Amino acid sequence: MDALLDHVIAAHGGLDQWKNHSTLTARVTYGGPFWEFKGNPDFAGSYAVEADLQKQHFRQVQEATGRTVVFSKLDDRVSVSEADGTVVDELDGPRATFDGYAPDTQWSLAQEAYFSSYAVWHYLLEPYLFAWPGVEAHEVEPWTEGDTVWRGLSVTFPESVDTHNTTESYYFDDAGLLRRMDYAPEVNGRPPVAHYVRQQDSFHGIVVPTERHVHGRNEDGTPDLSAIPITVDVGGVEFH
Secondary structure (H helix, E strand, O other): OOHHHHHHHHHOOOHHHHHOOOEEEEEEEEEOOHHHHOOOHHHOEEEEEEEEOOOOEEEEEEOOOOOEEEEEOOOOEEEEEOOOOOEEEEEEOHHHHHOOOOOOOOOOHHHHHHHHHHHHHHHHHOOHHHHOOOOEEEEEEEEEEOOEEEEEEEEEOOOOOOOOOOEEEEEEOOOOOEEEEEEOOHHHOOOOEEEEEEEEEEEOOEEEEEEEEEEEEOOOOOEEOOOOOEEEEEEEEEEO
16 A cells, blocks of 8 residues: 555555444534535535445435435436435436536536545545555645645555546645645546645544635636635544
8 A cells, every 4th residue: 555545544544444344423514605506506405325335325315394315326317206205316327417417507406415525435435445446545745725734645546446536636634634636637628626624633533635626726726715616514424
């Protein structure tokens, strides 16, 4: 295992802690203007979520409405159901439905559900996910943020895992905690993104980021702090 990755995983609780659990449950709140811009303003809000820790499967139930989203990579399917079980939107092979999309292309409800599901599943499992079979991670050039230097980790994911990009960049402080990640989401026309972790907390000995701000990324790599299109807040984390 790469030395930086080993340090990072240890800082987040260690492999044994992660491997001893099958699922993570939490309360996740989506904010920012992105959801309305993509065509589904009522998608924002708080959800009770369940993330499988050993395969890419994610379930989220909107607290205000009971609307339920289920994404399964194994089945390559996402569905959105009302509280009474009525399916209101669904997609088989959801990734392919974004082909040719630009950053200003609006999404269906199922597409928005797919995006949030694969992304937040990733966020909740990182950095444990980096040690999965088929995932490759190695240290790269650091990133200087103001007066601090964060060590860089390049992570390449196999086709068996849906993510923003096949290869993404992650940056960690001296303690091994995640501070920033860079990517350009394929499903949204590949706009450059600088995604910051603003806060993290320990739950049962495992460190989980609890406040995330997603910004645009300028040509020189600096973040565009004039707007926060997406916020993701996490609380009440439990491991099972």
